Amino acid sequence: MNIIEQTQNGVTFLSADGIDAAGGAAHGFSTRLGGVSLGMWESLNLGVSRGDDPDHVRENYRRFFAAIGADGRHLATTNQVHGGVVRCITTADLKDDPYDKVGYEADGLMTDLPGAALVVYCADCIPILFYDPVRRVIAAVHAGWRGTAAGIATTAVERMEDIYACRRGDILAAIGPGIGPDCFETHEDVPNAMTSALSTAVLQHIKIKENGKFAVDLKGINAMRLEQAGLAADHIAVCQECTSCMGTKYWSHRKLGTNRGSMAAVIQLR
Numbered sequence: 001m002n003i004i005e006q007t008q009n010g011v012t013f014l015s016a017d018g019i020d021a022a023g024g025a026a027h028g029f030s031t032r033l034g035g036v037s038l039g040m041w042e043s044l045n046l047g048v049s050r051g052d053d054p055d056h057v058r059e060n061y062r063r064f065f066a067a068i069g070a071d072g073r074h075l076a077t078t079n080q081v082h083g084g085v086v087r088c089i090t091t092a093d094l095k096d097d098p099y100d101k102v103g104y105e106a107d108g109l110m111t112d113l114p115g116a117a118l119v120v121y122c123a124d125c126i127p128i129l130f131y132d133p134v135r136r137v138i139a140a141v142h143a144g145w146r147g148t149a150a151g152i153a154t155t156a157v158e159r160m161e162d163i164y165a166c167r168r169g170d171i172l173a174a175i176g177p178g179i180g181p182d183c184f185e186t187h188e189d190v191p192n193a194m195t196s197a198l199s200t201a202v203l204q205h206i207k208i209k210e211n212g213k214f215a216v217d218l219k220g221i222n223a224m225r226l227e228q229a230g231l232a233a234d235h236i237a238v239c240q241e242c243t244s245c246m247g248t249k250y251w252s253h254r255k256l257g258t259n260r261g262s263m264a265a266v267i268q269l270r
Helices: 017-022 054-068 145-150 152-164 189-205 218-228
Strands: 003-008 011-016 025-030 086-088 108-111 117-122 126-132 137-143 172-175 206-208 214-216 236-238 263-269
Touching: 003 017, 003 054, 011 017, 011 054, 011 172, 017 025, 017 126, 017 172, 025 054, 025 126, 054 263, 086 152, 108 117, 108 152, 117 126, 117 137, 126 152, 126 218, 126 263, 137 145, 137 152, 137 263, 145 152, 145 189, 145 218, 152 218, 172 218, 189 206, 189 214, 189 218, 218 236
Parallel strands: 086 108, 172 236
Antiparallel strands: 003 011, 011 025, 025 263, 108 137, 117 263, 126 137, 126 172, 206 214
């Protein structure tokens, strides 16, 4: 399975060809291209807490959802806290305005409700979308380094199995754009968290740099976790693009701090 780039009506986004081929789920990873926001939010900002004009953000949602073939009338968002919780979304959680507040904290969402669009936000952290075309179940997670260490990708798979009777061999997973290992330079706290969670198996995704700091491949670690959780290797797509390197295409919290917009990853059962 591969990550591919598409442009629809001026909106550029990424998707997984395997999820497209399986049918039944609209999905996409946004870039910063194709919206109406101005200034430091230019142009497809989907973040509702960045200080952007809400009318611009709502129009960006409309454009992005139209581009990926999704219906934006039933959204599920969350307060992301860099943890490992995956919440099961019901009709009570759905809203029609991205600015409507939610009262829970989670870094992952999952559902079997047709029409429910799961939304997670990123600007360096790793977004992952899941789809089981057999049981018709979807999930979306936000995996920063803390969430990666906590195993949020594995938790999503386990909860899809436990709650919806998904078979792990049926699940498709798309790992979207995020910071790459050359740009994710850390002190020893991040490698220590990864080795505590995954032992020496994770060392293939961690390198010591000449300056004594560490380069950590969060996408590689999440892909490894998914394989360990029972997903087939050819059911996992990994985007190789680095949000920190590609400033004209993506926002990067590491590069820009809070003076930026946010990308979103969305998946919806048709």
